[in-house]
Every structure is written in C-alpha cells, then in structure tokens.
Amino acid sequence: MDGEPVIGPLDGGQTLVATAKRTVREVASSELLCGENELFIRHGDELYRLKLTRNGKLILQK
Template identity: 40%
Template sequence: MNFQAKPNRMIADKTPTPPARSAAAPQLRIVESTDIFRGQTEIMIKHEGVIYRMKITRQGKLILNK
C-alpha cells in the first residue's frame, strides 16, 4: 500500500485579509512611541486642560493615568 500524506493546512498559513475601507474614511495617523518618548520612560500629556501621565512599563507596555 502506498500512503500519501495530506497537506497540513493551518489557519496561520492563510494570508490575512485587510479590513475593508470606506472611500470617505480618513487615514489614521500612526505615531511611533520612540518619537513621543524620545528616550524617556514617562511623559505628560495635556488634553482639554487636564494633565495625563503616559508611562512605559518594564514589560514594554503603555499605561495612561489621569
């Protein structure tokens, strides 16, 4: 008997489909965190007169506090 292995198809093998965009949808701006933090691990952001603190954790996550 001659057995042939079937190709192993995994979900990860599929090419992701980009989300559909409306012609009227504005392009979202992407800002690099390195441009915002400039070597620091904490910054202050003023939004509508209120100061917020954004911090990079030891694990590399971002935390935003009022």
C-alpha cells in the same frame, strides 16, 4: 490596523494609514517618549501621564 492600506511614511517615523472614514496618523511610541520612560500629555484642561513599564507596556493615567 492589519489589512488597511498604508498611504505612506512621514518624517520622524510616522505613517499615514487610510481607514474607511479618514486618514489616521500612526506614531511610534519611541518617537513620543524620546528615550524617556514617561511623558505628560495635555488634553484640554486635563493632564495625562503616558508611562512605559519595565515589561514594555504603555499605561495612560489621568
């Protein structure tokens, strides 16, 4: 997202970033994980697992 104008910070460490078509909300992974190494995300009827690895990478699994 380099070079895109930042609209402004939100509560909870989130930022709004303007793109050519829409404004996209940016959220720090630490805000999602809340100190844990994984969380589950429900999307429709599916459940996904977001995991933080020992190397600091994120993995999204179905």
